[in-house]
Amino acid sequence: MRIDVLTLFPEMFEGPMNTSMLWKARDRQLLDLHLHNIRDYSRDKHRTVDDTPYGGGGGMILKADVLVPAAEDVRGDDDCPIILMSPQGRLFHHDVAVELAQHERLILLCGHYEGVDERARELVVTDEISIGDYVLTGGELAAMVVIDAVVRHIPGVLGAEGAQHRDSHADGLLEGPHYTRPAEYRGLTVPPILQSGNHGAIAKWRRQQAIRRTWQRRPELLRNAALTEEEKRYLAELAEEAAEAERKVKP
Numbered sequence: 001m002r003i004d005v006l007t008l009f010p011e012m013f014e015g016p017m018n019t020s021m022l023w024k025a026r027d028r029q030l031l032d033l034h035l036h037n038i039r040d041y042s043r044d045k046h047r048t049v050d051d052t053p054y055g056g057g058g059g060m061i062l063k064a065d066v067l068v069p070a071a072e073d074v075r076g077d078d079d080c081p082i083i084l085m086s087p088q089g090r091l092f093h094h095d096v097a098v099e100l101a102q103h104e105r106l107i108l109l110c111g112h113y114e115g116v117d118e119r120a121r122e123l124v125v126t127d128e129i130s131i132g133d134y135v136l137t138g139g140e141l142a143a144m145v146v147i148d149a150v151v152r153h154i155p156g157v158l159g160a161e162g163a164q165h166r167d168s169h170a171d172g173l174l175e176g177p178h179y180t181r182p183a184e185y186r187g188l189t190v191p192p193i194l195q196s197g198n199h200g201a202i203a204k205w206r207r208q209q210a211i212r213r214t215w216q217r218r219p220e221l222l223r224n225a226a227l228t229e230e231e232k233r234y235l236a237e238l239a240e241e242a243a244e245a246e247r248k249v250k251p
């Protein structure tokens, strides 16, 4: 997969994109990452990329006559998505990461200052994504979050185990608890079932723990999770246990 990033701060990408899973993906040529400095598309001697907003109000706006030629030059005659990272975009989540990973190529546009001239959106942006309901100084950190989450879904990136299918959210549930050695630490022990060697029973226990944790922390996710009849009964037991505990507090 090829990803092009248009940014005023290409150096921000250096650490994250040259570390761990992302570095491996690039090294194995599964990810072909290109960073482009928006400032290189400015045409005046001061390398201007922004200007004051029409109507006043302060702050600076990224110029359409810089952004549009930059995006068009990078795109060439490809018809790949050009995605603006912005607080006004559709919310990024697991399914969006899987969807974006199906593309041969993506272009990510990182805004800055008070924002981008609306005509750049109209002329070149095909999709607008937000990583969450908060404001960032620029789109760079958001773009890196999207790149990391998308690249995990390129076949071969995580090795043969298909670890992305075991991740939180892959099956609509949060992950349950994990343990490694030692078997006892500060008096806290590992659940005996994990040491039983009974793989069927372990798989069932893990699913139940995932359901329990999702029910406790993100119950709204359970609406879209695919549960078996047995798992639905387990969920009903959890609700019954909680109702019972509630009755003990205020009878």
Ligand code: 4H7
Binding pocket: 085, 086, 087, 110, 111, 112, 113, 114, 115, 116, 129, 130, 131, 132, 133, 134, 135, 136, 137, 138, 139, 142
């Ligand atoms: C586009 C338009 C993404 C990009 C405006 C980007 C949050 C997210 C940005 C802006 C982002 C997210 C520039 C508006 C900085 C606010 C102080 C870059 N913020 N910004 N201003 N949630 N900021 O994904």
